Amino acid sequence: MDRVIQKKKWSTKRILTIAGIVAVCGLIAASLYFTSGKSRLNVDTERITISEIKKGSFQEFIPVNGIVLPVTTIYLDAMEGGRVEEKYVDDGTEMKKGQPILRLSNTDLQLGLVTQQTNVYNLLTQMQISRNAAQQNTVNKLNQMTDVESQLKEAERVYKLNKHLYEQKAIGLQEFKQAENNYNYYMQKKSLTKTILKQDSSSNLQQLTQARQSYEGSQNALNVMRKKVGDLIVRAPVDGQLTSLDAEIGQNKNKGERLGQLDVTSGFKVRADIDEHYISRIFPGLMGDFTLSDKTYKLKIKKVYTQVTNGRFQVDMEFTEAVPQGIRRGQTLQIRLALGDETQAILLAKGGFFQQTGGNWIFKVSENGNVAYKVDVQLGRQNPDYYEVLQGLKPGDKVVTSSYENYGNMQELVLKAGNSQ
Known part of the structure; x- marks a missing residue:
């Protein structure tokens, strides 16, 4: 009678297969574990700067x-062009208002001044001649008026006498009419002479006014020319210090050219x-x-x-x-x-970390001080000493503020005293 032989449930082959699978899974799990973990870097605490976050007064500046400058600077420009003939002072001299600085020469201006002076003298002479002629003419007209008035008085006397004699039938009509006509003639002549004298006075006054205006205009032009010649001597406009003088003897300067400045x-x-x-x-x-x-x-x-x-x-x-x-x-x-008023704020000391993070994150030190890990932050205003912290940190936190240039993409820093990488 045949006997049924039972097949073994855990054969050696099967056990080896399962063990192989478990080993592979273990390798995969270990690989995943080690690759998914945070990258770390050992850092010597003596080579980094750790700063504490604090709250205090903050002012953005x-x-x-x-550069220190005088409160007022006056530039000296050449009012008229010319050749530098003489320098009276040098740079750095304390000046008084009106004190001469240098002298220019300009032949054209000086000749123009002489010509204008001659014109003024000629006009003055002509005006004197015209005034004398007008006065003489007025005297003649007045003499004529005096003669006419004298002749009118005589004609009036004869007319009145002949009128009385005519009324008494002592003289004839012809003699009376002759005296009357003579009287009327001198009356009209007096009126005409008076009108001529009045017109002559008005004409003389107008001529004298025009001559005076012409003379005054020429005198003003002469004064302007004198001023232009006077401007060839450059003077200090106010009290101050001559801090620069760009002019040498013999040098030609154009009108409007900068000569120096007075502080x-x-x-x-x-x-x-x-x-x-x-x-x-x-x-x-x-x-x-x-x-x-x-x-x-x-x-x-x-x-x-x-x-x-x-x-x-x-x-x-x-x-x-x-x-x-x-x-x-x-x-x-x-x-x-x-740039603003002083306010209370959470303060983060400035450091080299900003160049690598742009102020978006920072390494924060753990409470036990063994590790520093990345945290996101939001920074606001800044001044040369601090950043204003808006989010991510609170007073009392400690952070690494030195440069992150050598940390690459590390997620954590293992802080060890006295050890270097």
């Missing part, structure tokens, strides 16, 4: 360079250059300060020049309080220009 030394201002990025945020009244000889001085923007040159524009600032002792024209100042 930018550093700008300013009014009664005060100073500061002219600062600012990046055009801030042009929409700069306006008169903004405050700034600088430190000189361990003392802080305040400035205020007085004027903004909106013209942009090479990516920068300028502003003029004035001292609001004391002016530093011994400050000089051309001195450079390092100014902190405030």
Whole structure:
């Protein structure tokens, strides 16, 4: 009788197959585990900068360079062209108003002055002759008037006498009419002489007025010419310091050409250059300060020049309080220009991390201080010392603020004291 032989359930072959499968799965699982884990880098804490987030007063400001200038600068231009004949002073001289600086010569102007003077003298002589002639003519007309009045009186006397005699039948009509006609003739002659005298006086007055106006016009032209010749001597328009003089003896200067400048030394201002990025945020009244000889001085923007040159524009600032002792024209100042009022904010110290992260994330140190890991942050305003933190960090947190240049795509930094990579 045959016996049924039972087949073994776990054969050696099957066990080996299952073991192989398990080993492969284990390898796959290990691979996934190790590749999916965070990339880490050991970092020596002595080679990095760890800063603590804190809350405090924050004011947005930018550093700008300013140059000290006199509060007023007056440019000296040649009012008239000419050749430099003489220099009375040199650069740096303290000038008084009206004090001569240099003398130019201009032959054409000087000849023009002589010609104009001659014209004025000729007009004056002609006006004197015309006035004398007018006066003589008036005297003659007055003499004529006197003669006519005398003749009229005599004719009137004869007329009245003959009229009385005619009424008495002592003389005839013919003699009476002759006396009457003679009287009427002298009456008309007197009226005509008076009219002529009046017209002559008006004509003389008009001629004298025209001659006087012509003379005054020529005199004004002479005064202008004298001033033009006088402008050949360049004088200080105000009290101040002559800070530049671009003229040498024998040099020809054209009309309007710059000769130098005069600085009014009664005060100073500061002219600062600012990046055009801030042009929409700069306006008169903004405050700034600088430190000189361990003392802080305040400035205020007085004027903004909106013209942009090479990516920068300028502003003029004035001292609001004391002016530093011994400050000089051309001195450079390092100014902190405030762009807003002081407020409370969460502060993150500036560092090299920003170049690699753009301020979008940062390595935050864990509570035990062993690891620093990436966290997303949002930064707002900034000044040369701090960034304003809007999101992602709170006061008391510690972060790595030094450069991330050598960290590549690392997710975590393992912080170890005294060890370097």
